[in-house]
Amino acid sequence: MKVIKNSKVVFCDVDDTLIKPFPEDYEEGIKEVDFFGPYKFAPIESNIDAVKQLKVHGYEIYVWSHSGAELASKIIKELGLEDSVDYVLSKPRYIFDDMLATIPPGTKLVWLNSKNENIYEPVSVNQVSLPWVPDHD
Numbered sequence: 001m002k003v004i005k006n007s008k009v010v011f012c013d014v015d016d017t018l019i020k021p022f023p024e025d026y027e028e029g030i031k032e033v034d035f036f037g038p039y040k041f042a043p044i045e046s047n048i049d050a051v052k053q054l055k056v057h058g059y060e061i062y063v064w065s066h067s068g069a070e071l072a073s074k075i076i077k078e079l080g081l082e083d084s085v086d087y088v089l090s091k092p093r094y095i096f097d098d099m100l101a102t103i104p105p106g107t108k109l110v111w112l113n114s115k116n117e118n119i120y121e122p123v124s125v126n127q128v129s130l131p132w133v134p135d136h137d
Contacts, residue, residue, distance in 0.1 A: 006060045010051070013091065014065035014072045018047050018079065033074040043079055055084040066091045 015021050023030055023042035032040045055061055063085050065072035073088045 004060065006058075008057075008059045009062065010054050010059045011062045011064065012047075012051060014063060014075055015067060017044065018051070018063070018081075019043055019075060031078050033071070033078050035071045035074060039071065039074075041075065048079060048081065051081065052084050060087075061085045062087045062089065064089045064091045 019041040021041045029042050030040055032038050063072055069088050069090045076085050076088055
């Protein structure tokens with residue numbers, strides 16, 4: 001069993017959070033990795049910068065993707081985030097927790113779309129807009 005002792009932990013999605021996949025509307029900044037052929041994407045720089053800043057402040061960064069850990073790791077490398085990301089994994093299919101409906105106070109919960117806009121208004125949690133960097137912990 002592995003025990004993660006750091007209480008400063010961040011989980012971050014890849015698609016539509018760190019990158020915009022299939023960026024037909026973009027002309028510049030397109031990146032590409034090989035994943036069953038070319039997989040093109042545009043970085044969402046404000047969210048990438050937020051991950052880097054959180055790492056600087058001592059957070060342990062977990063990145064996941066519904067597309068799987070292999071594609072996520074290729075994207076993380078292409079974005080140059082290897083030094084900022086601690087773990088890459090597939091998005092969990094199940095999360096068992098008695099606290100899902102009532103997120104603990106102090107938890108920063110952010111739902112973003114690819115335009116860096118909050119898409120849900122969380123209730124009973126501290127909202128934060130990216131790019132966000134903690135003043136102190």
